[in-house]
Amino acid sequence: EGNLLISRKSSPVHSSVALDQPRPQEIFDNMLEKKIDICFIGGIIMDMTSYMDAFPKPGETKVGHRFEAGYGGKAANQAALAAKLGAKCAMVARVGDDANGRSYIDHFRSLGINVNNIRTSDKSSTGAANIWVDDSGMNCICVILGANLDMTKQDILDAEDTIAASAAVVIGLELDIDIAHFAIQIAGKHKVQCLLNAAPMPKDMHEDFFCIPDVFNVNESEASIATGIAVTDAESAKLAARHLVEKKHCKTVIITLGENGAVFGSNDGAQFVHVPTDPVKAVDTTGAGDAFCGALAFFWAKYPDLPVETIVKKCCDVATMSVLKPGTQASFPSREELPEGFI
Numbered sequence: 001e002g003n004l005l006i007s008r009k010s011s012p013v014h015s016s017v018a019l020d021q022p023r024p025q026e027i028f029d030n031m032l033e034k035k036i037d038i039c040f041i042g043g044i045i046m047d048m049t050s051y052m053d054a055f056p057k058p059g060e061t062k063v064g065h066r067f068e069a070g071y072g073g074k075a076a077n078q079a080a081l082a083a084k085l086g087a088k089c090a091m092v093a094r095v096g097d098d099a100n101g102r103s104y105i106d107h108f109r110s111l112g113i114n115v116n117n118i119r120t121s122d123k124s125s126t127g128a129a130n131i132w133v134d135d136s137g138m139n140c141i142c143v144i145l146g147a148n149l150d151m152t153k154q155d156i157l158d159a160e161d162t163i164a165a166s167a168a169v170v171i172g173l174e175l176d177i178d179i180a181h182f183a184i185q186i187a188g189k190h191k192v193q194c195l196l197n198a199a200p201m202p203k204d205m206h207e208d209f210f211c212i213p214d215v216f217n218v219n220e221s222e223a224s225i226a227t228g229i230a231v232t233d234a235e236s237a238k239l240a241a242r243h244l245v246e247k248k249h250c251k252t253v254i255i256t257l258g259e260n261g262a263v264f265g266s267n268d269g270a271q272f273v274h275v276p277t278d279p280v281k282a283v284d285t286t287g288a289g290d291a292f293c294g295a296l297a298f299f300w301a302k303y304p305d306l307p308v309e310t311i312v313k314k315c316c317d318v319a320t321m322s323v324l325k326p327g328t329q330a331s332f333p334s335r336e337e338l339p340e341g342f343i
C-alpha cells in the first residue's frame with residue numbers, strides 16, 4: 001500500500017480552491033471525459049420504523065400503531081438523490097444475502113444506479129436501523145451496520161476501474177474506518193475529485209481523511225467532534241471550518257447547520273462564508289444532510305464550472321426541499337420537481 005499514500009504536496013489536481021471562481025480548466029477537462037459522474041462508497045441500511053404511543057420498558061411487549069420499511073444508509077441516500085437529479089451513479093457497498101439486500105439492489109436498479117460493485121455477504125445481514133418513534137415524535141434508534149462492516153480492501157480494488165472512471169467519488173463512514181481510508185487513498189491515486197462525508201464521525205481519524213479529499217463535508221456535531229470547537233451557529237461553524245483548513249489541512253470545508261443553512265471555506269485564504277436557507281416549516285428533516293451531500297456530489301461532479309458558493313446555495317435549496325416532505329429518499333426531489341432553470 002506504500003505507493004498509495006498521497007502526501008499533501010503531491011495531492012491531486014490542485015492545492016488551492018478559490019470560492020468565487022470556477023475550478024481550474026484542467027480539472028474541468030479531466031472530469032468531463034469520465035464515463036460515470038459519481039461513485040459512492042459507504043453504507044446501505046434498511047430503516048425499519050415502528051410507531052407507538054410510548055416506548056416499551058425493558059422486558060415489556062407493546063402493540064404499536066404502524067410499521068414502515070424505508071431505504072436508508074447515508075451513502076445510499078446520497079446516491080439516490082444524485083441519481084434522482086440525473087447523475088450517472090455507481091455504488092460500492094455490501095448487503096446481506098437476504099430480502100432487504102435484494103430489495104435494495106432492485107431499488108437502486110430502478111433509480112438507474114450501477115450495482116455491479118455491491119457485493120453480497122454470506123455472514124451478516126443487510127444493515128438495518130431499528131427505529132422507534134413515540135406519539136411525542138421522540139425516537140430511539142439502534143443501527144446494525146451488518147454487511148457494511150464486511151467490506152474489504154479487495155472490494156475497493158475490485159471497484160478501482162469504476163472509481164477511476166468517475167468524475168467524483170463520495171466516501172462515507174458507515175463502514176470499517178480502515179476500508180474508508182483505503183478508498184480515499186485509491187481515489188487520490190487516480191486523482192478523482194474526492195468528497196468525504198465524515199459521518200458518523202469517529203473519535204480519531206488518520207490525517208489523510210482531512211488532507212486528501214477535495215471536499216470535507218460534515219454537520220454541526222461532526223464538526224464539533226473533529227475540531228473540539230462547539231459548533232452551534234454560523235460564527236462557531238466558521239471558526240471550526242477555519243480550524244479544519246488551517247490545522248487539519250482540508251482543502252474545501254462545508255459544514256451544514258440545519259435550518260441555518262451551511263458555512264463553507266477553503267484553503268485559498270479567503271473568507272469563510274455563511275449561506276442561510278430560506279425559512280420553511282419543516283415536516284421531516286430525516287436525511288436532510290444526505291440530500292445536501294447528494295446534491296453536492298451532483299453539482300461538484302457535473303458542473304465544475306460553477307463557483308463553490310453557487311453550489312452550496314443550490315445544495316441548501318435541494319436539502320430544504322427535502323424537509324418539506326415526510327420520509328428520507330421519498331422526500332428527495334427529482335430533477336422534474338426542481339424549479340425551471342435550477343440545474
Ligand code: ATP
Pocket residue numbers: 219220256257258259260261262277278279280282285286287288289290292315316317319320323
Ligand atoms: P440529518 O441527520 O437529519 O440527515 P444533518 O444533521 O446531517 O441532517 P443538517 O445540517 O441538519 O444535516 O441539514 C442539512 C441541510 O438541510 C441544511 O444545510 C439545510 O440546507 C437543510 N435543512 C435542514 N433542516 C432544515 C430546516 N428546518 N429548514 C430548512 N432547511 C433545512
